[in-house]
Amino acid sequence: MSLLHFFGQTLRIATPYLFAAAGGALAERAGVVSLTLEGFMLGGAFGAAIGAWLGGGAWFGILGGLAVGLLLGGLHALGSIRFGADQIVSGVAINLLVVGATRFALQLAFDSSSNSPRIAGFDGFANPLIWAALLLTPLLAVLLNRTRLGLRIRAVGEHPQAAATLGVPVARVQAVAVVISGGLAALGGAYLTLDQHQFTDSMTAGRGFIALAAVIFGRWQPLRAAVACLLFAAAETLQIQLQATQWIAAQFVVMIPYVLTIVAVAGAVTRAKPPAALGRPLAS
């Protein structure tokens, strides 16, 4: 295997992580727990299938995924911010809802319990989402550090009362962050569908949680989180390529990315300092 091939595959595997982690970092910096990434991704993956199917082109898939993600983000914002539901409960509820809803819709739309028919997609590096993912990290860093919305997001996630006394609309800032987060994570899901030209039931397979681990490992900073995504993706690539060699029992090789995630997060957690108001909404 060539090194170029290794990096190429790593980048392709990292793309959904990069999107989801970007979304996760944004929402968590605003103080909203991002357990929902998995649900956003799966919703986005299904939205992409529907979009591409109905629109007859891969670009419609991107739009479809994005739309579902923004919608789910809005739902999470409505539940956890507008109505003050516990963010973790709301997050888990959305994850479960999406698993069930996509299965149901799969049956309705494609008359299948396991997968959609082959749809339009992008082949390999022709996928614009790969390049968008690379641009995303610096853009997110600029958004957080150099824009008004970013400053307000950081303030709201650390000390919502302080922001509120200065007239910053705390709930609105958080809602905006969560909706954008939904859209970003969903694009990560859409990538999977468009890459495989097909939606399969529960195809995100925990990637949303790995992305959340990358956010924590990256200490809630976009650049570090992106590096963590690339690291996890490299481990997965290694796993795939090792499996092909059959040097080690496949069962062990498949564990590599998950073990690495656990080790990385366990090591990082003691030093990581989450946004101070994470999960604690402003009491009104």
Add this chain to the structure above:
Amino acid sequence: MTDSSATPAVRMTGIAKRFAAVQAVAQADLSVQPGEIHALCGENGAGKSTLMKILCGMNGCDDGRIEVHGQDVTGWSTARAIAAGVGMVHQHFMLVPTLTVAENVVLGREPLRHGLLDLEKAVADVEQLCKQTGLSVPARALVAELSVGQAQRVEILKVLHRGARVLLLDEPTAVLSPPEVVELWKVLRTLRGSGTTILLVTHKLDEVMELTDRITVMRQGRTVAVLQTPETTPEILAEAMVGREVDLRVQHAKRAGSRGDVVLQLRDLRVAGRRIAEAIRGISLDVRAGEILGIAGVEGNGQAELLEALTGLRPVLSGEISLNGKNINALTPRARGDAGLSHIPEDRHERGLILEFSVADNLVLGQQHHFGSKGLLDRRAIDAHAQAAIAAWDIRPPDPQAPVRTLSGGNQQKVVIAREMARDFSVLIAAQPTRGVDVGAIEFIHDRLRQARDAGKAVLLVSAELREILTLSDRIAVLYGGQLVAVLPRDACSEAILGGYMTGLGSTTEAA
């Protein structure tokens, strides 16, 4: 400075506000002239802070009318208050520690350039403002890295940056060292000189007398007097606040018994900090039976870590803690309690009480293993214990089953102290024992601490209130930067001397 014919900068009439069962403010009137420094005085719970929060839009009011510069603004929001030039400097700082000074100041009205934040302009604005007012703060520093005094300056800058013409300060000196207080006064006088109206909430009489032009006194939610500062005395003021004559002298009752053996001994104690590597940097101290040893110091100099290390909530890095000659470094908090160490925590809500539990249950927390057997609690013993404590400490309401949450701050604190003094202890660690407690309860608690000392117990008193330290202690140690910079007999101490040590200046301010 005050022109009574002018339209008042602030006029509040007939204000009332109720929180659930508590009438926080009833029939309060307040009138502040433009360009004056006006104090709002009263005991804890008199309704000062509530009135301020109503004025700056954080709370609504049930009744009454608010006018600012002649305009009816009753029931406005914080955003509108800020826009109209009324800004509040909160007692608990409203700052985002992970942002820089400049970012905190401009938050909510950020300067933009080409759609992006213009942080250079923010820094320039802050520096400009610093120069105008004499407040000095590094504009690019993270707020988390600032001292308490600097953080407060950022709060003031924040309000001024919004063009505040009316500045409200809630207990601004509670967290400051004496030199920082002097600095603050200078700034407030400068601001008054430039036409800013200042309304100050405080219960410290000396501050009021020194700084203000007029004083409004509150008692039990009502405004009971308006005084011209030059024509009043601390005695008149105190009487108005409390509603009866008060003896203001700092009374230091000497201990009755003689000093006994060393019961608590610290040897070269080092403790890691919450945020820094080492918060306690080598402390050695002997506390003897029959004395109250006061630890003075500006908050954040290691008090919290020292208390946690002593009570077993934080491991020590090195050194030794001995209780009655026995090393207790490795003991759990419960074992330390059983060994004779009682602890009144500095924050009763965080560490002292479980607010949803009843008074009776709170009275046995940490000692529950003495109230039962074979893993079962003896309810009857717990209730009898509660009845006795309620009677002895005059805890109100006298209902053992009432949730502690429903008690007033003073009565909650009595529950904590009653519990800690009920066990057979030899050392009592009292951290901020009268914080947020009304004057009557303060006297009561102080008496009990003295009684404990006279009964041959050792009391380690940690307090941010110098007056409390000076009133109670037999010896005073000053904690600065994680080290004891002085250990003095009470008679060798004054506020000026301690203030010098507390700020790391040593005894050079002795002459002051």
